[in-house]
Amino acid sequence: MKKIKKKKYRRSDDKIITKEAGVLKHLRESRKLSVRKVGKIIDKSDTWVSHAENGRSDLDPKKILLLLNVYGYSYESFMDLVNGNRAMPSNTYAECIEILKRLDKEKLKTVKSILESF
Numbered sequence: 001m002k003k004i005k006k007k008k009y010r011r012s013d014d015k016i017i018t019k020e021a022g023v024l025k026h027l028r029e030s031r032k033l034s035v036r037k038v039g040k041i042i043d044k045s046d047t048w049v050s051h052a053e054n055g056r057s058d059l060d061p062k063k064i065l066l067l068l069n070v071y072g073y074s075y076e077s078f079m080d081l082v083n084g085n086r087a088m089p090s091n092t093y094a095e096c097i098e099i100l101k102r103l104d105k106e107k108l109k110t111v112k113s114i115l116e117s118f
Contacts, residue, residue: 017055020064023081025053027071029094041070 028038028049035053039046051057052067061075068078080086103111 015055018059019082020059020078021053021055023078023088024059024064024067024071026088026091026094027073027078027081028053028067030091031071032093033070038067038070042066 028035034046035049036046038049042049048057049067052059052063057063064078065075068075077086081088100108100111
């Protein structure tokens with residue numbers, strides 16, 4: 001009989017998207033920064049950034065501050081967004097990308113011609 005070795009539990013096995021993680025992701029996208037670019041700026045892997053934003057790692061104040069410094073937000077502003085004391089900044093760019101992803105080819109061609117007219 002072959003003995004099956006149990007996989008060691010890791011925090012990244014669980015996905016717990018907190019309000020803090022969602023706000024961090026929104027702030028990065030509002031600055032039009034990729035996960036990869038942020039990782040390079042802070043000298044961490046893109047996986048490290050992704051895990052922070054997608055609830056696969058615990059968020060401590062030190063990690064949050066590291067990301068906020070790149071995004072140009074204070075910890076106080078961040079907490080205001082998390083607690084709902086301040087409205088989330090507009091992220092028109094990310095919203096448009098999501099709409100574009102859902103369009104069929106013909107509609108996408110129409111949108112392209114409209115955009116090219118600007």
